[in-house]
Amino acid sequence: MKYPVSLNTFLGNARAVEILKRAIEQDRLPHAMIFAGPAGVGKCTLALLIAQYLNCLSPLAGRPCGTCAACTRIMAVIESRHLQCLTSKGGEFCGSCSNCRIRTKRHPDIRLIEPEKTTIAIDQIRSLIEEIAFQPLEARYRVVVLDPAEQMRQEAHNSLLKTLEEPPSRTIIILITTNPYMLLETIRSRSRMLQFGEIPHEQIEEYLVKTREHSIEEARLAAALSGGSLAAALDFNTAEYQEIRRQALQFVVLLLKKGSFAEASSFAGRVTKDKSFFQLWIESVAVLLQDVYYAAKAVERVSHRDLLGKLQEIARDSADPAVIRSINAVSKLRGELQYNVNRQLALEAMFLALTQKI
Numbered sequence: 001m002k003y004p005v006s007l008n009t010f011l012g013n014a015r016a017v018e019i020l021k022r023a024i025e026q027d028r029l030p031h032a033m034i035f036a037g038p039a040g041v042g043k044c045t046l047a048l049l050i051a052q053y054l055n056c057l058s059p060l061a062g063r064p065c066g067t068c069a070a071c072t073r074i075m076a077v078i079e080s081r082h083l084q085c086l087t088s089k090g091g092e093f094c095g096s097c098s099n100c101r102i103r104t105k106r107h108p109d110i111r112l113i114e115p116e117k118t119t120i121a122i123d124q125i126r127s128l129i130e131e132i133a134f135q136p137l138e139a140r141y142r143v144v145v146l147d148p149a150e151q152m153r154q155e156a157h158n159s160l161l162k163t164l165e166e167p168p169s170r171t172i173i174i175l176i177t178t179n180p181y182m183l184l185e186t187i188r189s190r191s192r193m194l195q196f197g198e199i200p201h202e203q204i205e206e207y208l209v210k211t212r213e214h215s216i217e218e219a220r221l222a223a224a225l226s227g228g229s230l231a232a233a234l235d236f237n238t239a240e241y242q243e244i245r246r247q248a249l250q251f252v253v254l255l256l257k258k259g260s261f262a263e264a265s266s267f268a269g270r271v272t273k274d275k276s277f278f279q280l281w282i283e284s285v286a287v288l289l290q291d292v293y294y295a296a297k298a299v300e301r302v303s304h305r306d307l308l309g310k311l312q313e314i315a316r317d318s319a320d321p322a323v324i325r326s327i328n329a330v331s332k333l334r335g336e337l338q339y340n341v342n343r344q345l346a347l348e349a350m351f352l353a354l355t356q357k358i
């Protein structure tokens, strides 16, 4: 995966980036921050970029050089995100495979705390607290990033709270979360919260074309289906998407035809089982509905061009107001999904609301 590597080329969320830039310039960065917003918009990457700004050994016009020992070792922290060892199993690290070699190059004072299995364990927080009681080994500023912070258990929350109450010197703690309300209120009140939003599709499309991650047609589709997440767009796999799209199109037809609830319900049971499948599926439903709307009016706005004939056929059989109502309902559902709602129930409720004959 390729990520933007400077605050100046960071994609989207210009306001949050500007606030951080100014705070760095004025040396007034809060010791504790929460980066809240949708997944895949670069919150964690941004946190680690800040570490570069604070620690570069030979900055150029206030910007990190990207090549000094501090910059390259912080880059290794960014690259080591989600890296599994290639040879050993069960979360162990062999220390010698290519993934483990990236890990060994990481900066010792720039700490990325990720869940071991599914949660950030109390032991991880305890050893972190012991470590930050001492001065940083090399860095001017130690930076600790917890991602996703809401995966801390209650006791881990409480331990961390004590640290935030008496912040260690030259240490900046950044909590990354999609839902800040799952963090303790007392943690929120001691941290500066920065809200992040989705990245506009046009920016993602432009980025994908520029970096040649996808062909122009693929870039267009990947951006349209990304839900405003660069990570999702970069991960987009055209072949895998075919099956998701097939099921999304079936649902769109069922919805616009006002099909039976029983059919919709068994459909919902299938597509909501796997969270990541469902996320792409609902994005696909959203884009297909827009495509139906545009199929008869503005073909150049249709994302699934290869389906144009089928989309025009569906459009002929559906009234515009019904299509628009569906577009709005799906958009509302996508918003709700950020907050751990029951996916199947939410999907069924939407179907009922749209198809009930009054």
Ligand SMILES: [Zn+2]
Binding pocket: 055, 056, 057, 058, 059, 064, 065, 066, 067, 068, 069, 070, 071, 072
């Ligand atoms: Zn540097």
Ligand SMILES: [Zn+2]
Binding pocket: 084, 085, 086, 087, 088, 093, 094, 095, 096, 097, 098, 099, 100
């Ligand atoms: Zn290894």
